[in-house]
Amino acid sequence: MSEVSGDLPLDAPAGRGSAVYDDLKSRFFPTPLSGLATLAGLALAGWILWHALQWALFDAVFTGPPEACREAAGACWAVIHARWRLMFFGLYPHEEHWRSALACLLFLGVIGASCMPRLWQAGRLAVLWIAGFAGFLLLMRGGVLGLSYVPQEKWGGLTLSIFIFVATVLIGMPLAVALALLRRASLPLVARLAGLLIDGIRSLPLITILFALAVVLPILAPGALGSKLTRVILGMALFFAAYQAEIIRSGIQSLPAGQEEAAKALGLHYWRRMAKVILPQAFRRALPPTISQLAIIFMEVAMVMIVGIFDFLASGNAAYGSGEWNFANVEVYVFIALVYFVFVFSLSRYGAYLERRMRVGK
Amino acid sequence: MKKPALRALAVLCGAALSLATLLPASADTLDEVKERGALNCTGHNGSYLGLAEVDDTGNWKGLDIDFCRALATAVFGTYEGHLNIVPISWAQRWPLLQSGELDVVVKSSDWTASRDSELGLQFSSVYVFTSQKVMAHKELGAETLADLDGGSICVPAGTSTEKLLASYLAAHGIDMEIIASEKTEESQAAYLSGRCDAYAEWDVQLAVARLNAENEADHVILPDTFAAGPCGMVVRENDDHWLDIVNFTLSTMLTAEQAGVTQANVDEMKANPPTPDIAKMLGVTPGYGSRVGLSDSFGYDIIKAVGNYNDVWERNLGQGSPYKLARGPNELWQNGGVLFPMIMD
Structure with missing residues (x-):
């Protein structure tokens, strides 16, 4: 949008600058009334932005004791400065926070690595994830290699939220594929049962499932299905799998029947047909709803707070939950929202990248 | 303080509990706690101001937490390494107590007729009036x-x-x-x-x-x-021995306040007990703790580790806290409140 070429011959098309000018004029100022609306809109947006910036940056207090915030007109980010470790690591022992941080980074690294197409081979991904999980548990639990033992009840904060999300998806995704295939099985009994299971889970609110597994199960069958965290992850995985199974099934059913028939004609047996022909295409078609299902489940992890798991949200609640910092609850929630935004926005941008790469919808 | 949104959970809880009451009552909680090596007590899923909060370094603090600590100290002589604070929501406290995952609920819980009867719970003496x-x-x-x-x-x-x-x-x-x-x-x-x-x-x-x-x-x-609301510490029904220990712990903290034994002066008091009752409470002369199967020095241990009732109040809700709350009805009876220890004899 730089130079206006005045020395071009007169019959040449107008320079880019004036084209931009014409474009702007016709889009935003075609009539005096629309021009006025444009200006008013700009002014409003500017006013909101100005006040938001003033609150969040110019008048804000970034460090110091709570008293420093009370005089300031803007946001009190000092609460984040003072309590960020509590929010990220929850009740994890203070002097061992580096382990929780490292475990969290390890998981983010593994997630990032498995997003790279270069590593998309069953063998490589399996090694990566088994190593990632082993490393995570080693760091978080400890009890070996001179690391002190930290029980699961003390895990918390963002690290725990990410762990629950990852474990939910890793258990839930294969389960979803299995359920989707079972629901399309040719044996009516199997298909009906799978349908019943999927619809049964989908008609229960997540909170009921969590509550039943975390609170009711230990009364009915003490010690069944492991610790509370394990039970909660299993419940989340089941919930995720029921929805994801339907997404995958919709992907499978959107494929032309010819695909499966051609594969049959080539003499491929069931598993090869599914693994090589049907599922890859189904996943491609189901990518947009899969990404949104992942975003939804990432945010629904916050529900585990209700059964007393000290996730990121519960830790945030504890961060402003003291007499000194109670006034700064808005800042804490804005910060939590920001962190969630970073994660979910990256997820959807990655989804968009995948779609471009696979040319879905073209 | 119950929100309508929690009622659905409360109904679920009720269903779970009616099942729970069918189960046989547990044996001696004290033995279970000793065998486990730690007391399982209630925390909060987040923070409950003044009663269960988390400090900058991720440690629990608050009035309810200090009573958990006092109980763990009564059993083990110190709460360090012998106390699990389990973070739980309001709706979970009764099911987790019934299922044995918690040994005691210290969660500013009102003593109500239905809880004491239908839910199969047993309340201690009132430790705080909200x-x-x-x-x-x-x-x-x-x-x-x-x-x-x-x-x-x-x-x-x-x-x-x-x-x-x-x-x-x-x-x-x-x-x-x-x-x-x-x-x-x-x-x-x-x-x-x-x-x-x-x-x-x-x-x-x-x-x-x-x-x-x-x-x-x-x-x-x-x-x-x-x-x-009269709030008690809550244990399972049919375990009188464990309830005694909870009541002895509270009573010791109130007796200490009444007798002027504080966290600061407890060592002097133990060295030179001014009265025979104080000597007994602090374990200088035997026969107090052993009545309920605890060590005779459990009174001294509690006051040394956590303090008397006033120490605990001032630290968490009173002048030592941001809230600066007066004791009000939570004063000893001599000072116009409703709290009282058992008679020391």
């Missing part, structure tokens, strides 16, 4: 709630506070407009912005609201207590 009070703008010059007749009052909607306030106002012929908002934070903001003349909540929340005000001195908490 008072519901009213705060007003100082410029109104009100000295009691009756002076606010004709004014307006902010209260969180759908809570027991709203119901109790309405019946108190009706019973005393005070005519006030009740303005209910969905959340505690909303009613607090409405009051602070001048939308209401007064604000009703339980006293710790009022103290917090006053802290959040621009000028603390502009607000006054009126002396009227329109409702109060």
